Amino acid sequence: MERRDLTLMAIIALGLWFLAAAAWAQPAPRPVALVESDTIRLADLFENSGPQGGVSLGAAPGPGRRIVIEAAQLATIARMHGIAWRPISGQERSVVERPGRPLSRDEILDGLRTELVRLGMDAESEIEIPGFSPPLVPIAALAQIVIEAPHFDPQTQRFSATLAVLADGMASQRQRLTGRAVTTVPVIVATRRLAVGDVVQPSDARPIRLRAERVRPGVADRMEQVVGQQLRRPIATELPFHTADLSPPHLVARNGAVTLVLEAPGLTLTAQGRALEAAPRGALVPVMNLASRTVVEAEVIGPGRVRVAMGAVPMAQR
Numbered sequence: 629m630e631r632r633d634l635t636l637m638a639i640i641a642l643g644l645w646f647l648a649a650a651a652w653a654q655p656a657p658r659p660v661a662l663v664e665s666d667t668i669r670l671a672d673l674f675e676n677s678g679p680q681g682g683v684s685l686g687a688a689p690g691p692g693r694r695i696v697i698e699a700a701q702l703a704t705i706a707r708m709h710g711i712a713w714r715p716i717s718g719q720e721r722s723v724v725e726r727p728g729r730p731l732s733r734d735e736i737l738d739g740l741r742t743e744l745v746r747l748g749m750d751a752e753s754e755i756e757i758p759g760f761s762p763p764l765v766p767i768a769a770l771a772q773i774v775i776e777a778p779h780f781d782p783q784t785q786r787f788s789a790t791l792a793v794l795a796d797g798m799a800s801q802r803q804r805l806t807g808r809a810v811t812t813v814p815v816i817v818a819t820r821r822l823a824v825g826d827v828v829q830p831s832d833a834r835p836i837r838l839r840a841e842r843v844r845p846g847v848a849d850r851m852e853q854v855v856g857q858q859l860r861r862p863i864a865t866e867l868p869f870h871t872a873d874l875s876p877p878h879l880v881a882r883n884g885a886v887t888l889v890l891e892a893p894g895l896t897l898t899a900q901g902r903a904l905e906a907a908p909r910g911a912l913v914p915v916m917n918l919a920s921r922t923v924v925e926a927e928v929i930g931p932g933r934v935r936v937a938m939g940a941v942p943m944a945q946r
Contacts, residue, residue: 744778816851857876858908884903909930913925
C-alpha cells in the first residue's frame with residue numbers, strides 16, 4: 629500500500645514538473661532587452677521565441693538610447709511571427725536599450741585644436757565649449773572623428789565647427805560645436821604644503837598653465853624664480869607662488885654664530901661673532917665681535933661666514 633502511494637505521488641510530482649516546464653517554455657516579452665547590434669531580433673523581444681528568434685525586426689536604437697514597445701505592438705509582432713503570446717492586462721511593454729560608450733573628450737578636443745591652430749589659434753589656449761557632451765558609440769566599435777568646416781575669429785577668439793563621428797554599427801553622427809579659445813599663461817604651483825622659512829626644492833614645485841584671466845600679477849612663471857628661494861609666507865598645495873613671497877635663503881641666522889673674516893693684501897684674519905639679524909648671501913648684516921663686544925656691519929659671503937671691510941667703523945659696543 630505504501631509503495632503504491634509513493635508511486636502515485638511520484639507520478640503527480642512528475643506531472644506538475646511537466647506543467648511547470650511547459651508554462652516556463654511559453655513565449656513571453658522581455659521587460660528589458662539589451663541589444664548590442666544595430667538591429668533588433670525577435671529573440672531580443674521574446675523569451676522562448678523558437679527557431680525564428682534570429683529574425684530581424686528593425687533598426688536598434690542609437691548607442692546609449694532606448695525605445696519602448698507597448699503591448700499592442702508586441703502583440704502584432706507576435707502574431708506576424710507565429711509567437712503564441714497575447715497581452716493579458718494591456719500594460720505589458722518591452723524596453724529596448726542599446727549600451728554605448730562616450731568618445732574620449734580629449735581625443736575630440738585634440739582634433740579640434742589641430743584645426744583651430746591651423747586657423748590662427750594659440751596652441752596653448754584652452755578650448756571652452758559650453759554644454760558639450762561627447763557623443764556615444766557602440767561599445768566595441770572603432771570610431772573615426774572628423775572635424776568639418778572649422779572657423780576661427782582671431783579678434784573675438786570665437787570658433788565653430790561640425791563634429792562628425794563614424795563607427796561600425798551606427799549611422800554617422802554630426803554635432804555642431806561652438807565656443808571660444810581662452811588664453812592661458814604658465815604658472816608655478818606648489819606640489820605640497822610649505823611653511824614660512826622653507827627653501828623650495830625642485831620637487832616642491834611644478835609648472836602648469838592657467839587661464840590668464842585667473843592669474844594675478846606677480847605670480848612666478850618659471851621654475852628658476854622659485855627653486856632655491858625661501859618662503860616669507862606659507863603656501864598650500866596646488867597654489868601658485870608669488871615672487872613677493874620669495875627671497876634668497878638666509879645663510880646666517882638671527883643670533884647665530886658666524887665667522888668674521890677680515891682680508892687685506894697678504895693677510896687674512898678671522899674672529900668669532902654673532903649675527904644680530906638673519907640675512908642671505910650678499911646682504912649686509914650687523915655682527916657682534918664676541919671678543920671685543922663691538923658691532924660692525926659685515927657682508928654675508930657663505931653659510932655662517934661674513935666679511936668685514938678693512939677699516940670698518942664699529943656701529944656700537946655692547
